[in-house]
Amino acid sequence: MAHLGSGRRRALALPVGLALTASLGFLPTGTASAAVTDDVPAAVSTDGPKLSYVVNVKGGYGTSKAVKKAIAKAGGTVVYAYDRIGVIVVHSQNPAFAETIRGVRGVQSAGATRTAPIAAAKDTAIDSERPLGAEEAAAAAEAAVDGQDPLEPLQWDLPAIKADQAHKKSLGSKRVTVAVIDTGVDDTHPDLAPNFDRKASVSCVGGVPNTADGAWRPGPDESDHGTHVAGTIAAAKNDVGITGVAPGVKVSGIKVSQPDGFFYTEAVVCGFVWAAEHGVDVTNNSYYTDPWLFNCKNDADQKALVEAVSRAARYAERKGAVNVAAAGNSRMDLAADELTDVTSPNDTTPVERVVNPRECLDIPTQIPGVVTVSALGAKNLKSSYSNYGHGVVDISAPGGDATRYQAPEGPAVDGRILSTLPGGGYGYKAGTSMASPHVAGVVALIKSKHPYAPPALVKGLLYAQADDTACTNPYDINGDGTVDAVCEGGTRNNGFYGTGVADALDAVRW
Numbered sequence: 001m002a003h004l005g006s007g008r009r010r011a012l013a014l015p016v017g018l019a020l021t022a023s024l025g026f027l028p029t030g031t032a033s034a035a036v037t038d039d040v041p042a043a044v045s046t047d048g049p050k051l052s053y054v055v056n057v058k059g060g061y062g063t064s065k066a067v068k069k070a071i072a073k074a075g076g077t078v079v080y081a082y083d084r085i086g087v088i089v090v091h092s093q094n095p096a097f098a099e100t101i102r103g104v105r106g107v108q109s110a111g112a113t114r115t116a117p118i119a120a121a122k123d124t125a126i127d128s129e130r131p132l133g134a135e136e137a138a139a140a141a142e143a144a145v146d147g148q149d150p151l152e153p154l155q156w157d158l159p160a161i162k163a164d165q166a167h168k169k170s171l172g173s174k175r176v177t178v179a180v181i182d183t184g185v186d187d188t189h190p191d192l193a194p195n196f197d198r199k200a201s202v203s204c205v206g207g208v209p210n211t212a213d214g215a216w217r218p219g220p221d222e223s224d225h226g227t228h229v230a231g232t233i234a235a236a237k238n239d240v241g242i243t244g245v246a247p248g249v250k251v252s253g254i255k256v257s258q259p260d261g262f263f264y265t266e267a268v269v270c271g272f273v274w275a276a277e278h279g280v281d282v283t284n285n286s287y288y289t290d291p292w293l294f295n296c297k298n299d300a301d302q303k304a305l306v307e308a309v310s311r312a313a314r315y316a317e318r319k320g321a322v323n324v325a326a327a328g329n330s331r332m333d334l335a336a337d338e339l340t341d342v343t344s345p346n347d348t349t350p351v352e353r354v355v356n357p358r359e360c361l362d363i364p365t366q367i368p369g370v371v372t373v374s375a376l377g378a379k380n381l382k383s384s385y386s387n388y389g390h391g392v393v394d395i396s397a398p399g400g401d402a403t404r405y406q407a408p409e410g411p412a413v414d415g416r417i418l419s420t421l422p423g424g425g426y427g428y429k430a431g432t433s434m435a436s437p438h439v440a441g442v443v444a445l446i447k448s449k450h451p452y453a454p455p456a457l458v459k460g461l462l463y464a465q466a467d468d469t470a471c472t473n474p475y476d477i478n479g480d481g482t483v484d485a486v487c488e489g490g491t492r493n494n495g496f497y498g499t500g501v502a503d504a505l506d507a508v509r510w
Contacts, residue, residue, distance in 0.1 A: 044075035048095035049117035052079070052207070054265055054308040055101055055110040057086040063106040064088070070104040079266070080208045082273050085311040089207040089266045091118065098301060111301030113265040114291055116347040129224070132426040136413065143411040149235075151242045151426060154418050156378050156408035157232075157398035161438060162505035163245045166445060170508040171237060171248030173448035178233050178251050178282040178440050179321075181271040182226030183261075184218035185253030186422035189227065191235040191242060192251065200252035200278040207266025209274055216253035217422075223261060224421045226253060228429050229286050231420030232437040233444070241426055242418060245441025245504060249448060252280065262290040262347055265305045268364065272312035276319040281447045283316060284440040285325035285364050286433035291345035293330075294360035302360075309363045317369050322447070322455045322462075324440040325365035326399075326432035327374045327387040333485065334362070334389035335495060357389075366392065371443070371459060374496060375399025375435035377406030378415050380469070382485070382496040384477045386432055390488040390495035395466050397442075397502045399435030400428070405477050438502060445507035465507060466500030468492050 055071060057064045064083050071078055075094030082088070086108075094100070101110045132151070141150040147168075158164045177197045184203070187196040203215035218224060234251040235244035244251075254274055256267035268289050275283050289295075289309060295302035313323050332339055334357050342352045365372045374393045375383035382388060383401040403415035416428035439462070446461050447453065453461070471487035471494045478484070487496040 044094045044100070045096065046075050046093045048093045050091060050093045052113045052118055052264065052266055053090040053092060053098055053110060054113055054269070054304055055088040055090055056108045056304055056307045056311070057088065057106055058108040059086070059106055067104060067106050071101060074100045076101065079206070080270070082269060082312070085273065085315050087269055087308045087311055089269070102300065109300070109304035109307050111304030113305060114262070114347050115345040116291075129421075129427045129429050130414065130416070131421070132418065132428070137426075140411060149237060149239060149241060149243045151418060153411040154413070155242060156412040157400070157417055157438065158243065158245070160376070160378070160380065160398045161245070161442065161502050163441070166504040166508045167237065167243070167247065170445065170448065172246035172445050173248060173451065174250060175451065176246075176249040176281045176444050176447045177279060178246070178249060178284060178444050179254050179271075179275045179280040180226050180230045180233065180251060180437075181254045181256055181268070181275070181283055181285050182229055182287060183223040183257040184216055184226045184255040185230045185251070186217055186227045187253060189231070189420050189422065189424055190240050191238070191420050192227070192230055194236040194238055195234045195247070195250050197250040197252040200250070200275070200280055201254065202274050203255040204267045204270035204274060205255060205258055207264075207270050209270060216255045218255070219259060222259055223257065225286070225433065226255070227422050228419040228427070229284060229433065229437045232417060232434060233284060233441045235420055242420065245438055246444040246448070249444045257287070263287045265289055265308055269308050269312040272309070272316045272323075275321055276316040280316070280321050282440050282443045283321050283323045284437050285323065285370070286431075286436045287326070288328065288365065289363040291347040293341045293344045293346070294339070294355045294357070295363055296355055296360035298359070306361075306363055310367050313364050313367045313370060317455050320455060322371065322443050322458050323364065323369065324371040324373060324436050324443060326436040327365055327372050327393055328362060329385040329431050330387055331385055331485065332387045333495065334366070334387055334392040335488070336389070369455075371395060371439060371462070372498070373397055373432060373436045373439045374498065375401075375430075375432040376501065377401030378408035378412070379406040380501070381406060381472050381477065382475065382487070383430065383432075384484070385430075386435075388485060388487070388495045393495060393498040395439055395463065395499050395502055396469065396497040397435040397438035399432050400430030402430070442502045442504050442507050445504055449508055449510070461507075461510060462502070463499040465503045465510060466498070467503050468500045469497040470494070471496060
């Protein structure tokens with residue numbers, strides 16, 4: 001996210017793309033073959049920019065096989081095929097590839113996943129942060145009481161969701177794994193190494209699983225965002241640094257962002273499928289899918305991106321994973337009649353457009369079944385930057401805020417969230433990117449308590465246990481006399497806080 005140096009990367013911390021969600025079911029596994037139409041040209045242009053595409057197939061394996069032949073005929077090269085969900089990743093230099101392949105029998109939708117050529121790279125600002133100061137760390141260690149890790153006194157966010165009380169009853173189960181689908185996780189960090197699940201970790205950059213040792217780590221010039229998220233979820237309670245919300249569970253790294261910081265559809269699809277097929281219980285998604293802040297179903301390319309990510313996320317849920325995602329950092333009411341997007345496409349030249357957020361939604365946070373999380377500050381109010389929306393936000397958790405807006409009480413001194421950074425460091429960030437992992441940690445505690453509970457039951461417990469939080473009206477977060485947002489709904493479910501604030505203590509008691 002661009003503001004406050006955190007985010008669902010770009011839109012939350014930096015805006016990445018909001019997407020629509022159609023009711024997209026999983027593909028049947030039948031073997032009926034689909035015939036290719038005769039209108040695929042025998043010779044195609046290959047002098048256009050090299051782009052990546054997703055081709056979504058309807059039908060079973062037989063259909064997929066026939067479509068792959070049509071892809072080659074239309075000037076495409078299959079990079080990877082996720083046949084279980086009917087999504088094929090393709091590269092092509094045929095400018096008419098998507099339009100052509102949409103006319104093939106058995107293809108439900110197809111679209112380019114980017115507007116910039118694959119070879120192009122764009123520098124992306126890494127989320128701003130404040131590293132932890134030595135004097136601050138020493139003061140925290142001095143204030144720590146028995147049972148606390150040295151930096152835990154600076155973590156005002158743990159008591160905000162009663163995680164400190166929960167830890168007296170349970171730290172969570174080692175049999176539960178939370179996958180951080182993000183910019184990569186530094187598993188060598190002393191607070192993450194004890195809980196890291198290597199078998200469930202991978203790089204999905206480019207849409208192809210890379211299982212080389214350490215492929216899931218961020219490069220030296222890449223964002224530290226994923227490592228920060230991982231610490232909030234499961235930093236070990238080991239007399240070192242900070243404490244995670246669920247310090248006894250496992251955490252894995254699924255790297256989906258390119259070195260230039262973009263989260264493209266093919267990598268996100270790979271991430272969800274990998275989690276589904278490697279025993280992951282919870283996925284955390286503190287990003288949105290580039291290059292569109294909003295993907296609209298009346299656009300053939302954007303519709304295909306939504307469908308591909310929806311299939312992958314639903315596959316993960318079918319395999320038992322609860323998917324948790326950040327609501328975004330654009331201060332938008334996602335339940336409004338219309339919104340203005342001035343940031344898309346963010347990999348080439350953005351254009352201003354007015355969108356209907358009911359038709360043009362965020363990927364993956366607004367995919368049906370995904371838990372959408374808004375952010376709170378230290379005063380238990382919606383964070384200044386957090387997106388909101390009655391019927392959109394499911395639950396809320398600490399994401400931090402500017403200290404001038406919501407300052408914590410001592411010994412904590414910063415209104416942002418303290419967590420792990422690559423290389424053994426610690427630092428502060430704020431954003432719905434930081435709120436989402438708090439909820440992912442609580443979900444992991446629920447799953448630890450109820451190891452055989454399906455995702456629907458786990459989510460039901462999460463919402464039922466949340467602490468009811470009434471609307472904040474009038475909401476004037478900076479005190480300038482102007483209302484900054486309007487909260488709609490009742491005490492038990494509203495646009496700012498959803499079903500309430502996540503409760504870690506109830507997660508280990510119920």
